[in-house]
Amino acid sequence: MTVFIMVADVFTGAHVWQETAPRLAAAGSEVHAVQLTGVDAGRPATSASIDLETHIADVIAAIDTVDTASDREIVLVGHGYGIHPVLGAADRRPQRIARVVYLDCGMPQNGVPALATVPDQALRAQLAEWAQRGECEGELVPPARDEWQRWGSTAGISDAALDRLTALAAPQPLGTLLQPLRLTGSVVVVPTTGMLCTRNGVSIDLVQRLVDLGDPMLTALADSQVTFFELPTGHWPMLSCPAGLADALLRAAAGEGRSLRPVGAGVPPAHLRPFPLDVPELPRDRREHVDLYVPDAEGPRPAVVFVHGGPVPAGTRPTPRNWPTLVGYARLAAAEGMVGVTLDHRLHDIADYERAAVDVAAAVELARADPRVDADRVALWFFSGGGLLTADWLTKPPAWLRCLAASYPILAPLPGWGLTGSRFRPARAVAHAGALPVVLLRAGRETPEIAATVEAFVTTAKDCGAHLELVDVPNGHHGFETLDPPEEIRPALHHAMRSVVTHLTS
Structure with a gap:
């Protein structure tokens, strides 16, 4: 059995998975949508200071609830910001994790805070200034209904789903975006899958072209343990195409997906x-x-x-x-x-x-x-x-x-x-x-x-x-x-x- 542990993007909590989780469960999987401290209604803040380590601890707690005596394989899914606590947790429990799924997100690096992947460049600069001044407490106000596009393409989301996303949005604790991610390197042994939402501007072919350019960080994406899927939708596939997302996640857990061509594999870039x-x-x-x-x-x-x-x-x-x-x-x-x-x-x-x-x-x-x-x-x-x-x-x-x-x-x-x-x-x-x-x-x-x-x-x-x-x-x-x-x-x-x-x- 596969156990999916899923972590949502900024301003959103476990509720965004409500249409995807039942589909995974119907296929025989166990599903945990992680409630993040200070974001989810079910995990109110107990302290004024909530940072990335707080959310890493939330994911580790979800991992540790899975029975170690069973043969269930854990697949961690990080959407947008969610990949940061996912990687932090996987780096500390690598032997427990069968695969990490990067759902329409960046490639976080050791020592780099999540603010580096904030799409809005003006906001990113403001966050960097706050981080430099050590102003890591407080919250970031969630977007209004017509502002979600600043965080990723809303293509495919129905009006009702966008209304719900806006109504349930919660402020994002600043510390979660400003605190650097700390990785020991243990997570590199865990197989990964990149799930790209093409309406958000990224495709497998584009990633292949970037790999062909020879950047060392990107050439690792052509490793045999890395696979890719495309979803023809915007940044929130759990809202726009939950059935397609669930199918892709099940296939990713089974080791399926497209692999990239390594540099120098006989085909000129x-x-x-x-x-x-x-x-x-x-x-x-x-x-x-x-x-x-x-x-x-x-x-x-x-x-x-x-x-x-x-x-x-x-x-x-x-x-x-x-x-x-x-x-x-x-x-x-x-x-x-x-x-x-x-x-x-x-x-x-x-x-x-x-x-x-x-x-x-x-x-x-x-x-x-x-x-x-x-x-x-x-x-x-x-x-x-x-x-x-x-x-x-x-x-x-x-x-x-x-x-x-x-x-x-x-x-x-x-x-x-x-x-x-x-x-x-x-x-x-x-x-x-x-x-x-x-x-x-x-x-x-x-x-x-x-x-x-x-x-x-x-x-x-x-x-x-x-x-x-x-x-x-x-x-x-x-x-x-x-x-x-x-x-x-x-x-x-x-x-x-x-x-x-x-x-x-x-």
């Missing part, structure tokens, strides 16, 4: 696959964090600056400006008589858009200052997560910016990114683009979450009369240069490049 067009082997000219590919042509030439996506882990090697796709685009521009420019920027985390924007602006000025570049004729071309960086240029286009292009871009913050109120919202900024030409390469098989941001951008652009040209790749996926048959995407790449060159030379 997507970001290192060849560029789909034949381009001249033009050498690079490196200037600080910028590479220039200069055509053999007279006089200063217009330039196309290619801005990679992300986030890209800081330790990734080679860095993006050396990836075949970016180099290929720059050489393609050079073949058209333009100076192709690639760069590295510091978008290593969702919280890094500010400094990435600074890096891009500095790279553009470095390129414009080069005597081989016509400083009055520059285009910017953005990719994927770099799409949010278009907002600054759309809001107030400089006179020298003759065109802005984007390939499979993300054009509004995704659910759970915590960028509420930030300026990086191209789907709004395009209303201020004026006469700036925008060339948008759209992937026909884009993920629904990203496609929604593109559709919002296109709608606003049409409503305000922006100069938008759509170049569709009907069967293209996100990152189509590295994923799809070259013959299906070559026409679109040629078309888009010709459009950009025309805007630069007219």
Whole structure:
């Protein structure tokens, strides 16, 4: 028999599992929805100070109620914040735990408090300030009904369930978010399953791409003891699809799930696959964090600056400006008589858009200052997560910016990114683009979450009369240069490049 011990996210208690637990029990499992001290009505606070250790103790107590003489296997399930007390408890009872399920949550590390995974970046900064000042007592007020989206996608939740979630929400003790998680390392022997909610912006394919980038913390996800499931819903699957969640949990307990491909397993990672067009082997000219590919042509030439996506882990090697796709685009521009420019920027985390924007602006000025570049004729071309960086240029286009292009871009913050109120919202900024030409390469098989941001951008652009040209790749996926048959995407790449060159030379 499997014993599921489940721990809920912030502001929510054992009640959120009320539709999932009976389904697990009907399949023959024993279920314990842990009541957390100071959050659940059944576990009122007995002291003014409640911290992460308090909740770890709550989970350990649930583990210790399971009969050690039986052959029942314990599976710990942590949802969002709940993974922190789950890991703390599993680290102290590793021999009792058969599996840990990460339910739409981060990967907590030793010494790092749960505030590091708070989606809302403004709130995260405030919490970090409180932690630094040692202000760990008190409570965080739960969201209002229309504020839950700041903590994760509410996709799939019915109005009634959202009403119930709001009505039963409880304040979260600050100490649970500010106290660092302490792990001895014993928990690493416990098999794990990652359960990803795709409407919250994460998929197995995305995790595979991150693993392929070689970050040591992420490469561990390709271990044989790690499996993954996807749920096509938002951050609260116990409310939006309890039957699907229960089925996935039962399968996870049985050791099922998809495994990731280890780095170097014979398949080249997507970001290192060849560029789909034949381009001249033009050498690079490196200037600080910028590479220039200069055509053999007279006089200063217009330039196309290619801005990679992300986030890209800081330790990734080679860095993006050396990836075949970016180099290929720059050489393609050079073949058209333009100076192709690639760069590295510091978008290593969702919280890094500010400094990435600074890096891009500095790279553009470095390129414009080069005597081989016509400083009055520059285009910017953005990719994927770099799409949010278009907002600054759309809001107030400089006179020298003759065109802005984007390939499979993300054009509004995704659910759970915590960028509420930030300026990086191209789907709004395009209303201020004026006469700036925008060339948008759209992937026909884009993920629904990203496609929604593109559709919002296109709608606003049409409503305000922006100069938008759509170049569709009907069967293209996100990152189509590295994923799809070259013959299906070559026409679109040629078309888009010709459009950009025309805007630069007219």
